[in-house]
Amino acid sequence: MITDYLKYAIDSLMHRRLRSWLTLIGIFIGIASIVALISLGQGLQKAVTVQFEQLGTDKIIVQPGGTIGAPGTGAEAAKLTDRDLKVVERTPGVKDTAEYISRIGKVESNERNIFTYVIGLPLDPKKIQMLKDTGFAQPTEGRGLREGDIKKAQIGYLLATDNNYLGKTLKVGNKIYIEGEEFEIIGVSQKVGNEQDDSEIIIPIEDAKEIFKTGDRYDFLFVQATDAKEINSVAEEIKKGIRKERSEKEGEEDFTVQTSQELLESFGSILNIITAVLIGIAAISLIVGGVGIMNTMYTSVLERTNEIGIMKAIGAKNSDIMFIFLIESGLIGLVGGIIGILLGMGLGSIAASIAAAALKTTIIQAYFPGYLIIGALAFSIVVGILSGILPAMQASRLKPVDALRYE
Amino acid sequence: MILDYFRLAVSNLFHRRLRSWLTIIGIFIGIAAVVALISLSQGMQDAIGNIFASLGSDRVLITPKGMFGPPGTESSSSRLTSADLDVVQKTKGVKEAAGFLSRILAVKYADQVKYSLVVGIPTDEGLNVFTSLGQYNIIEGRLIKKGDRLKAVVGFELTKKTGGTFKKAVEIGKTIEMGSYKFDVVGVRKPLGNSLFDTQVLIPMESLKDITGVTDELSTIHAIANTGVEPSSLAETIKKNLRRSRNLKEGNEDFSVQTSEQLRETVSSILGIVQAIIIGIAAISLLVGGIGIMNTMYTSVLERTNEIGIMKAIGAKNSDVLTIFLIESGLLGLTGGLIGVAIGAALSKTVELVAFLIWQTPLIAAHFTWWLIFGALAFSFLIGTASGLMPALQAAKMQPVRALRYE
Numbered sequence: 040m041i042t043d044y045l046k047y048a049i050d051s052l053m054h055r056r057l058r059s060w061l062t063l064i065g066i067f068i069g070i071a072s073i074v075a076l077i078s079l080g081q082g083l084q085k086a087v088t089v090q091f092e093q094l095g096t097d098k099i100i101v102q103p104g105g106t107i108g109a110p111g112t113g114a115e116a117a118k119l120t121d122r123d124l125k126v127v128e129r130t131p132g133v134k135d136t137a138e139y140i141s142r143i144g145k146v147e148s149n150e151r152n153i154f155t156y157v158i159g160l161p162l163d164p165k166k167i168q169m170l171k172d173t174g175f176a177q178p179t180e181g182r183g184l185r186e187g188d189i190k191k192a193q194i195g196y197l198l199a200t201d202n203n204y205l206g207k208t209l210k211v212g213n214k215i216y217i218e219g220e221e222f223e224i225i226g227v228s229q230k231v232g233n234e235q236d237d238s239e240i241i242i243p244i245e246d247a248k249e250i251f252k253t254g255d256r257y258d259f260l261f262v263q264a265t266d267a268k269e270i271n272s273v274a275e276e277i278k279k280g281i282r283k284e285r286s287e288k289e290g291e292e293d294f295t296v297q298t299s300q301e302l303l304e305s306f307g308s309i310l311n312i313i314t315a316v317l318i319g320i321a322a323i324s325l326i327v328g329g330v331g332i333m334n335t336m337y338t339s340v341l342e343r344t345n346e347i348g349i350m351k352a353i354g355a356k357n358s359d360i361m362f363i364f365l366i367e368s369g370l371i372g373l374v375g376g377i378i379g380i381l382l383g384m385g386l387g388s389i390a391a392s393i394a395a396a397a398l399k400t401t402i403i404q405a406y407f408p409g410y411l412i413i414g415a416l417a418f419s420i421v422v423g424i425l426s427g428i429l430p431a432m433q434a435s436r437l438k439p440v441d442a443l444r445y446e
Numbered sequence: 447m448i449l450d451y452f453r454l455a456v457s458n459l460f461h462r463r464l465r466s467w468l469t470i471i472g473i474f475i476g477i478a479a480v481v482a483l484i485s486l487s488q489g490m491q492d493a494i495g496n497i498f499a500s501l502g503s504d505r506v507l508i509t510p511k512g513m514f515g516p517p518g519t520e521s522s523s524s525r526l527t528s529a530d531l532d533v534v535q536k537t538k539g540v541k542e543a544a545g546f547l548s549r550i551l552a553v554k555y556a557d558q559v560k561y562s563l564v565v566g567i568p569t570d571e572g573l574n575v576f577t578s579l580g581q582y583n584i585i586e587g588r589l590i591k592k593g594d595r596l597k598a599v600v601g602f603e604l605t606k607k608t609g610g611t612f613k614k615a616v617e618i619g620k621t622i623e624m625g626s627y628k629f630d631v632v633g634v635r636k637p638l639g640n641s642l643f644d645t646q647v648l649i650p651m652e653s654l655k656d657i658t659g660v661t662d663e664l665s666t667i668h669a670i671a672n673t674g675v676e677p678s679s680l681a682e683t684i685k686k687n688l689r690r691s692r693n694l695k696e697g698n699e700d701f702s703v704q705t706s707e708q709l710r711e712t713v714s715s716i717l718g719i720v721q722a723i724i725i726g727i728a729a730i731s732l733l734v735g736g737i738g739i740m741n742t743m744y745t746s747v748l749e750r751t752n753e754i755g756i757m758k759a760i761g762a763k764n765s766d767v768l769t770i771f772l773i774e775s776g777l778l779g780l781t782g783g784l785i786g787v788a789i790g791a792a793l794s795k796t797v798e799l800v801a802f803l804i805w806q807t808p809l810i811a812a813h814f815t816w817w818l819i820f821g822a823l824a825f826s827f828l829i830g831t832a833s834g835l836m837p838a839l840q841a842a843k844m845q846p847v848r849a850l851r852y853e
Contacts, residue, residue: 046748057744058741058745061737061738061740061741061744062741064734064737065734065737065738065741066731068730068734068737069730069734072727072730076727112589145524145700150698151491151697152698152699152700154511154524156698195547212582287559290767293552293559293561317724317727319726320479320483320727321730323475323476323479323728323731324476324730324731324734326731327471327472327473327475327476327731327734327735327738328734330468330471330472330475330738331468331472331734331741333468333471333740334465334468334472334738334741334742335741337464337465337468338465373800411570
């Protein structure tokens with residue numbers, strides 16, 4: 040029975056091949072653009088999540104400043120000092136704390152100069168180990184910074200591989216000048232995948248304090264909690280501690296304490312809004328495609344009025360007729376969905392590789408989770424059936440006599 | 447003759463009213479989306495243009511290089527000083543030049559502390575360079591004047607009764623606290639629709655130096671070109687002079703010199719890319735709508751095969767048949783375009799209204815230019831005729847005998 044319906048629907052679609060194709064195109068264009076956009080959004084989300092996972096769920100980041108303040112913007116009034124560092128280290132539940140300085144500095148070599156991020160890191164072996172565990176500052180060539188290093192620098196991947204930065208690529212053993220001071224290159228950092236991180240230079244914090252004259256000011260405190268499960272209460276305790284030490288009221292902090300989870304969520308929610316807007320706009324084409332299906336189905340009902348009359352005359356019920364037409368429109372949706380998904384996957388991958396090459400980043404990639412494919416397929420079938428409901432109802436309500444007489 | 451063609455096309459469209467409507471819906475959805483998005487982005491483009499227009503078109507702006515954040519975030523190590531201002535003032539072609547200093551500071555009002563970008567403007571003769579700027583227009587009270595100390599002009603956001611920077615609105619005559627100094631609020635700035643500007647606090651530069659302990663530093667230098675001097679060539683001269691006084695080679699500048707025009711172009715080119723992506727995605731639905739027209743026209747040709755045969759038999763030329771079908775599809779597109787432009791206009795005006803009620807920003811505004819309306823209509827007509835071309839050619843090439851015999 041059901042196979043008869045299916046065969047009938049396919050027959051009638053094949054009969055008006057051109058029209059069926061054009062209707063299909065209308066659907067798969069919409070599905071393809073939505074699949075491509077979602078896959079890019081998901082890929083970005085996944086790449087960001089992976090980076091945060093590497094950071095670990097037991098990390099807390101303390102930054103100076105209230106609402107304003109990207110890393111390194113160190114506002115005059117808001118600062119983190121040695122006293123804050125002590126407060127954080129003494130907070131129960133805190134295992135290790137690494138303080139660091141992040142500034143934009145003038146870097147010279149081969150008579151060329153650039154302005155890039157210079158990071159001052161503490162050389163305490165425990166602190167270095169903690170940062171290394173998060174995948175930060177892993178050397179691929181040479182070695183990383185270690186206790187006792189003075190005027191040594193570990194340079195970002197791009198400075199060692201791309202001569203657009205400092206005229207010539209730099210090697211371990213070369214000299215560079217940061218803010219006019221001579222540093223020896225002892226290592227090259229692993230590729231991170233974004234230009235800012237891959238062009239930064241890591242130096243001992245004592246040297247950074249000297250060249251940037253920061254006194255006892257830090258730009259970041261990076262905290263590891265003893266127990267990842269207690270992370271939120273540890274963050275709360277740190278907040279309370281610094282507030283007390285600075286005698287500030289709750290809600291008026293001039294510093295920010297965020298767990299790695301919170302950081303990830305704030306990134307994720309911005310990403311979700313952007314993806315939602317783009318998908319919303321792309322979905323308009325799917326509505327238009329749905330209207331196209333409706334049109335095709337109305338035409339189909341009209342052309343087959345006599346046929347419907349005959350079917351009814353020999354005993355077909357209203358529900359049978361309705362079913363036949365719904366299968367037909369659902370089938371258009373399904374096939375449109377399949378082609379659309381394949382096309383969208385191709386499109387997403389191509390867009391991702393072009394963008395990644397143009398922006399020198401590994402963050403942009405297309406990702407196709409199972410639910411995206413199944414969801415898109417289900418959605419296209421639903422669009423097909425919904426668009427077919429009105430025409431199918433019109434067909435099922437035809438009176439046999441009228442339908443037979445229709446020319 | 448052409449009138450007859452039109453009458454024929456219109457009566458055909460009316461004959462299959464439902465199908466014509468569905469086809470038109472397919473077009474007007476796409477046109478409405480594109481028109482709404484273009485008008486909104488045009489509005490944003492214009493609003494940003496206004497912000498830059500308030501900068502004047504005869505200015506050259508000099509900033510330290512490597513500043514990624516807004517002025518005053520001072521994460522960069524390079525600085526401009528009064529010596530640089532001297533060099534700029536002495537450059538031939540410069541009418542007037544002055545610099546300002548800015549910092550992010552904690553601003554205290556009514557027991558609340560918030561961080562704001564505080565701009566210190568000169569209170570000597572350099573003040574004129576800034577008072578002439580549209581940016582510093584006042585809606586209430588007065589601007590900083592020569593010889594002022596401990597006076598403040600606040601941005602519009604600070605004076606909002608609800609949803610502003612502070613819980614209690616800042617008013618003229620009240621005092622705000624920065625550092626350990628108390629400032630009398632003497633004026634309120636005109637809102638510019640950009641939170642960066644509208645949350646700023648303007649104070650005399652000497653007072654800002656007192657708070658921050660900065661002795662000789664300028665965040666940005668403004669130079670006004672003499673009448674008849676091209677700002678872009680003046681920028682080159684300033685660059686050369688600064689390079690010489692700072693002893694730097696070409697390409698190694700640690701400062702950047704831009705005309706206000708160049709600054710505006712940079713921003714609008716970024717905005718242009720975002721616009722192009724969004725409108726491109728919306729345009730996909732137009733493509734789908736076009737395919738809908740093609741489908742409708744093929745069906746129409748098929749249904750009227752006999753009619754075409756008769757027309758040809760009584761002497762209609764191929765070109766006549768072609769014209770008849772092209773007019774029909776063009777009409778579908780044009781009607782869709784008319785409705786789409788109307789809906790798109792209504793949609794973007796609604797968005798503008800809602801956005802204004804929620805955020806009170808002039809940045810989200812719908813602007814309609816004649817070329818947008820005519821362009822959209824012409825484009826929809828073009829889509830109609832282009833989609834109808836293949837079906838119309840099919841109709842035109844039919845052989846009369848076969849067409850008459852077709853059932």
